[in-house]
Amino acid sequence: MKVSMISAALLLANSFAHSQQTEEELFDLSLEELMNIEIVSASKKAESLFDAPVSSYIISKEEILNSGATSVPDALKPMILGGVSFSL
Amino acid sequence: MRRMKIAVIGLIIGLIITNAAYAQKTKYQSIFIYNFYKYIKWPDDFNKGKFVIGVLGEAEIQGDLESMVASKKQSNGLDTEVKKFSSFSELSHCNVLFISSKFCNQIQEIQQAIVGTPTLIVTDKTGMAKKGAAINFVEVDGKIRFELNQSTAENIGLGVSGSLVNLAILI
Numbered sequence: 296m297k298v299s300m301i302s303a304a305l306l307l308a309n310s311f312a313h314s315q316q317t318e319e320e321l322f323d324l325s326l327e328e329l330m331n332i333e334i335v336s337a338s339k340k341a342e343s344l345f346d347a348p349v350s351s352y353i354i355s356k357e358e359i360l361n362s363g364a365t366s367v368p369d370a371l372k373p374m375i376l377g378g379v380s381f382s383l
Numbered sequence: 384m385r386r387m388k389i390a391v392i393g394l395i396i397g398l399i400i401t402n403a404a405y406a407q408k409t410k411y412q413s414i415f416i417y418n419f420y421k422y423i424k425w426p427d428d429f430n431k432g433k434f435v436i437g438v439l440g441e442a443e444i445q446g447d448l449e450s451m452v453a454s455k456k457q458s459n460g461l462d463t464e465v466k467k468f469s470s471f472s473e474l475s476h477c478n479v480l481f482i483s484s485k486f487c488n489q490i491q492e493i494q495q496a497i498v499g500t501p502t503l504i505v506t507d508k509t510g511m512a513k514k515g516a517a518i519n520f521v522e523v524d525g526k527i528r529f530e531l532n533q534s535t536a537e538n539i540g541l542g543v544s545g546s547l548v549n550l551a552i553l554i
Contacts, residue, residue, distance in 0.1 A: 321410070322454055326418055326550055333525045334408050 411527050412520050413447035416479055416505060419518070420461055424542035425478055429501050434463045435476060437502075439493065440483030444507070448481075471496045479503045482516070490515040501540040512554040517541070521552065530554045 324332075354370055364370040420434050436452075438445040445467060452463045468474055471486070471493045480502050482493060487508045494504070494515050505518045512519035512530035517539075519530040531551035536543050 321414060322417075322451060324414065326415065326422070326547075329411055329414060329418075330526060330528065330550065332411060332527070334411065334522065334527060 408522070408527065409442075409444040410447045410451075412507065413444055413451050415520070415527065415529065416444075416448065416481065417451055417455070417461075417463065419479060419503065419505075419547075422544045422547035423503060423536070424544075425501050426540050429478075429540075431476065432462060434461050435466060435478050436463065437466045437468055437474065437477035437480040438483070439468045439471060439474070439480060440486040442481060442483035444481060476500070477502050479505055481505045481507075482511075484508050487511055487514075503536065503541060518551075519554075523552075528552055 354374070359370050362370060362373065364372075416436060436448055438448065445465065448465045452465050455461065455463060466475065466477065471489065474480070474493070474496050477497075480493075480497070482490065482504060484507070486493065487506055490504070490506075490511070503518065504516045505520070506512075506516040507520040509521070510519075512532045512535075515535065516530075517532055517536040519532075521528050521530055529551055530553075531543070531548065532554045533543055533548060
């Protein structure tokens with residue numbers, strides 16, 4: 296989940312950066328060159344965001360009780376290396 | 384609850400990316416329109432020194448056209464002007480007229496309003512090249528293409544270069 300948030304932020308940054316850095320060169324492009332440029336396909340990007348792999352874990356009731364965890368992050372900690380952070 | 388938050392954030396990000404993508408498309412389309420002066424010949428008595436691009440109705444491309452014209456002025460490009468029209472009764476001298484999506488279904492009235500003038504009508508809506516537009520933008524495999532209705536252009540007195548014909552999807 297964290298990976299997909301970071302990748303989304305990177306996608307956004309990339310699309311904005313791309314539109315600014317080539318503005319001057321764009322105005323001098325020929326029609327043939329313009330026709331070779333791939334426009335960002337919004338639907339494709341949106342799909343890849345939602346299709347981004349999300350880790351899922353199944354923790355049984357007994358495991359939760361045995362671990363003594365009192366919150367969801369605590370319950371997930373043993374499953375995920377590096378700990379869990381909820382930044383939403 | 385958390386799933387809902389993820390979904391909402393994903394939606395917002397998706398909306399932002401969609402807007403960015405659309406802005407890119409209209410920017411490229413504005414450069415196409417500017418370049419048409421190299422490939423299309425207007426009658427000598429119609430050229431009044433400035434290359435006038437009109438926009439009828441609200442269209443994102445207007446901002447891109449104005450930015451490009453301002454930029455071109457700085458670099459001593461063709462003397463170009465962008466005019467905005469809110470109704471077809473306001474229409475005046477234009478080399479190119481971009482018709483917004485909303486006005487596309489009134490294209491026949493628009494043609495009537497500018498009858499006898501060699502104004503290149505450009506649109507960005509499916510099927511418009513068969514309904515009165517001389518040039519209609521389309522997207523093919525993620526790239527900008529344009530449909531050209533050569534007889535529409537030539538019937539109003541425009542000369543279309545072979546180079547443009549070769550690049551176009553002919554209707």
